[in-house]
Amino acid sequence: MNSEKIYDALTNVREDFIVEAKEHRLRKSRKSIISLCAVAASLVLIIGIGSYLFMNDQLPAPGGNQGGGGRQDGATTFMSYAGPVFPLTVSGDTDGVTASRDITFDFSGFGETTKDENGAVLVGHSDVMVSDDYILTNDTATEKNMRIFYPFASNFADLHWMRPTVTIENTALDTELVAGFYSGGFTGIEGLEDDRVNLKYINSWDEYVMLLSDGEYLRRALGDMAKHDQIVTVYEFTNVQADHNKAVAPTLAAEFNLDYDKTNIMTFGFNGTEWDIDNGFMRRSFFVPKEGSRGYGHSRYMVVVGDDISDLTMQGYQNGGCHAGEEMDVTTDMTRYEMPLGDFLALLLDEYMTVYYGFNYGDRTPAGNLDMAMLYRSVVELLFEYGLMSDNAAWRYTTGVLEDIFSETLNMNRVFYLSAEITIPAEESVVINVNMIKPGSFDFYGAGSSNVGIYGYDMLTQLDGSLVFSGQSAGIAGAERIEIVRQNFGFDLGNGVLNVSLDLNLPHYYLEVRVAARAME
Numbered sequence: 368m369n370s371e372k373i374y375d376a377l378t379n380v381r382e383d384f385i386v387e388a389k390e391h392r393l394r395k396s397r398k399s400i401i402s403l404c405a406v407a408a409s410l411v412l413i414i415g416i417g418s419y420l421f422m423n424d425q426l427p428a429p430g431g432n433q434g435g436g437g438r439q440d441g442a443t444t445f446m447s448y449a450g451p452v453f454p455l456t457v458s459g460d461t462d463g464v465t466a467s468r469d470i471t472f473d474f475s476g477f478g479e480t481t482k483d484e485n486g487a488v489l490v491g492h493s494d495v496m497v498s499d500d501y502i503l504t505n506d507t508a509t510e511k512n513m514r515i516f517y518p519f520a521s522n523f524a525d526l527h528w529m530r531p532t533v534t535i536e537n538t539a540l541d542t543e544l545v546a547g548f549y550s551g552g553f554t555g556i557e558g559l560e561d562d563r564v565n566l567k568y569i570n571s572w573d574e575y576v577m578l579l580s581d582g583e584y585l586r587r588a589l590g591d592m593a594k595h596d597q598i599v600t601v602y603e604f605t606n607v608q609a610d611h612n613k614a615v616a617p618t619l620a621a622e623f624n625l626d627y628d629k630t631n632i633m634t635f636g637f638n639g640t641e642w643d644i645d646n647g648f649m650r651r652s653f654f655v656p657k658e659g660s661r662g663y664g665h666s667r668y669m670v671v672v673g674d675d676i677s678d679l680t681m682q683g684y685q686n687g688g689c690h691a692g693e694e695m696d697v698t699t700d701m702t703r704y705e706m707p708l709g710d711f712l713a714l715l716l717d718e719y720m721t722v723y724y725g726f727n728y729g730d731r732t733p734a735g736n737l738d739m740a741m742l743y744r745s746v747v748e749l750l751f752e753y754g755l756m757s758d759n760a761a762w763r764y765t766t767g768v769l770e771d772i773f774s775e776t777l778n779m780n781r782v783f784y785l786s787a788e789i790t791i792p793a794e795e796s797v798v799i800n801v802n803m804i805k806p807g808s809f810d811f812y813g814a815g816s817s818n819v820g821i822y823g824y825d826m827l828t829q830l831d832g833s834l835v836f837s838g839q840s841a842g843i844a845g846a847e848r849i850e851i852v853r854q855n856f857g858f859d860l861g862n863g864v865l866n867v868s869l870d871l872n873l874p875h876y877y878l879e880v881r882v883a884a885r886a887m888e
Contacts, residue, residue, distance in 0.1 A: 441855055442877040445808035445823055446816070448570040450520030450780070451875070452805065452826040453579075455501055456833045459513030463506045464791065468839040471498045472805075472824055475845030478882035490528075493807035493822045499531075501799040503834075505791040516585065517542075517785040517801055518830075520550070520575070523742055523777045531803035533785055540799075542785040546741050547588040548748055549779045550578060553761055563753070563761035568780050572825055572875050578782070580831050585784060592744045595709035595751070600671040602679070602703055604636075607667070609655040609697040614685040619697045620652035621669060623679040630674045631755045633767035635715050636667030639687050640766045649676075652689055655697060665722055668715065670769075672708070672755070712750070712769075713743055719773045746776045821852050825877040828869055841876065842866040849880040 452470065473496040481490040505511045521529040523546070533540040551569050555562035569575055578584055602621070609617035618639070624647050625632070632649060634640075639652035656663040683697025684690070716739070750772050753761040764771060791797050807822030828839055841856055843849075843865045851860060856876050857867045869876060 440875060440877075441853065442572075442825065442875070443808075443818055443821070443823055443853065443879055444570060445818065446570075446810045446814060447808060448568070449806045449808045449823075450569070450575060450782075451572045452497055452499060452824075453518040453520075453575075453782075454827055454830050454834070454836075455499075455799065455801075456516045456518065456585075456831050457513050458516070458833065460511050461513055461833065461835075464511055464513070464835070465504050465506065465837045466834045467502045467504075467837050469500045469842070470826060470839070471500075471842045471844055472496075472878065473498070473844040474848045474880070477845060477848045477880075490804060491806065493809065494804050495807070495824060497803050497805045497824075499801040499803070501801075502796050503789075503791055503799065504796040504837075505793060508793050510793050511791045512788065513791075514786060514788050515799070516545075518579065518585075518782050519785075519803065520780060520782055522780055523737060523745070526737065526783070529804055529806075530783075531785060531801050533787070534800045535787075535789060536798055537800075540787050540789075542787045544738060544741065545585075545588050545784040545786055546745055547584050547782040547784070548745070548752070550575075550584075550781045551779070553753075553763075559762060561762035564763055566763075566775070566779070572827065572877075575782075576827070576830070576874070582831055584782065588784065592747065593751075595712075595747060595756075596707040597672070597709075598705050599708045599711065600675050600703065600705050601711060602669040602671070602701060604667040604669075604699045604701055606700045607655050607697065608699070609683060609695070611655075611657055614695055616686040617655040617695060617697055618652050618684045618687050618689060619655055619699060620650050620682045620684060620689050621679060622648075622650045622682060623676040624648055625676045626674055630676065631672040631767060632676075633670040633672065633755055633769050634668065635670070635718070635769045636662065636665070637669070637768070639689065640768075641689070650689065652684070652687060654687060662722065665718070670708075670711065670767075708756075709747065712747065715769060716743055716746055716773060719770060742776065745781075746772060749776050749779075821879050821881050823877060823879045825875060827874055828871055828876065829874055836871055839869040839871060840866060841869055843878075848883055850883045851878065851880050853877070853879040 454468065455466070457464075475496070476490055477495060478492050479490075480492045517531060517533060519529070519531055526544075530544070533542050552567045553563035554565050554567040556564050569578070604619070604621075607619055609619070611617060620639070621637075626647060627642075627644050632651065634651055637651045637653040639650070641650040641652075642648070651669060653667055681697070681699060681701070682689075683695045685693040685695050720737075720739075750756050750769075754764045754772055755767045789797060789799075805824060807824055809822050810816035810818040812819055826841070829836070843858055843860075846858075846860050846865055849860075851858060854877060855873075856869075856878055858864055858878070
């Protein structure tokens with residue numbers, strides 16, 4: 368998989384952009400081996416966002432929620448919420464179609480971890496197998512054609528093991544995967560005015576109902592993607608060389624002037640940012656990698672959106688502090704060119720996935736199963752919704768570091784849909800089986816929570832009303848491995864009640880368990 372395939376899946380992009388960009392020959396107007404010099408300027412040093420938050424002890428674990436143990440409808444509000452099992456939803460000619468549903472939570476491997484021959488975790492100790500089965504019945508004299516959508520909560524990084532499989536009449540169904548937008552929001556921290564500093568994931572089932580029940584989330588996911596053909600200026604830095612025997616962390620800094628009201632700067636491969644808005648000055652910097660380390664021999668990019676920068680110079684330093692008196696020799700080749708932003712983002716995403724994220728397309732790694740066009744779309748959505756390309760960027764993205772956008776797109780929670788066209792013959796039924804691995808919700812160890820070691824699994828009986836259910840039921844397999852702590856299903860392990868009928872008027876069912884003592888013997 369490479370950037371050419373991303374383009375092919377997205378739009379009709381000019382071939383010369385693809386080939387020339389990959390060979391670093393795009394419209395060169397300036398190339399030089401930089402002669403380094405000291406820069407005398409008064410700078411305002413802005414430390415990295417992550418460093419600031421960690422130093423101030425205000426950065427929670429990614430995806431975690433502050434506090435756990437609260438109750439809604441009797442269920443625990445876990446610090447890390449995996450989301451419920453959603454019901455099947457449909458569109459099309461559904462008049463006269465009814466559905467029944469039977470869901471099974473299989474705890475046969477609960478409390479154990481299964482790995483492949485390479486040591487990669489296949490099934491975690493709190494992951495359970497879920498079978499979510501449907502019988503759709505057509506009570507009319509006319510065949511029914513409809514599209515089914517099966518929603519599930521996950522993220523791009525986990526799709527390789529969390530994507531459900533769907534069969535119809537015991538035959539694998541060819542489904543299309545559709546990705547929804549980031550399902551959560553943001554939260555602020557004390558001392559900063561912007562309230563969009565940290566990610567705030569959904570932590571309760573009713574928030575998912577609010578997100579999905581009116582259908583707008585799915586409609587947006589199915590909508591066309593805007594074409595972003597705005598021309599940007601790219602500064603590409605290659606062949607970066609420094610003597611690592613003379614410094615622990617040789618650093619190359621790009622120093623320049625700009626109009627902050629007319630220009631935004633985004634970077635790829637840079638890890639330092641300093642700016643002086645009053646004097647129209649900015650410095651971007653990156654550590655020079657050693658030969659053999661990740662990123663060695665790969666380009667760094669500075670993307671200028673809006674008016675171009677001026678008075679660009681390069682300066683080498685002994686470390687990322689970039690302090691006067693600590694200059695050293697660092698050399699680089701620099702190329703300046705222009706191209707459409709959307710095309711360039713596709714090239715950078717390919718670079719990120721192959722080099723910096725550590726994936727190798729086509730083998731056993733997660734990227735081998737990723738739809739890169741779909742991932743690209745989600746990257747662009749985040750950049751234009753909350754990143755520097757939005758009118759009001761979230762504070763966590765104001766440094767313009769594109770790796771942050773790429774990484775968060777991969778790891779942000781969202782709702783995916785598996786979609787397919789089906790036909791139900793007149794006065795007949797079809798059986799649809801969905802199987803998946805479902806992680807448990809939990810509280811973090813060391814949090815002082817009384818719920819540590821307890822894992823939660825829940826489901827929704829209804830979502831958007833597109834299917835009329837005649838009945839739903841639920842069951843447990845592998846019951847000998849669990850102790851039930853809290854539930855509202857009505858299971859009774861001691862008396863062998865492992866299958867129950869569900870009340871369709873009750874929208875949410877939950878089951879909270881721990882590993883049974885006998886299972887650990």
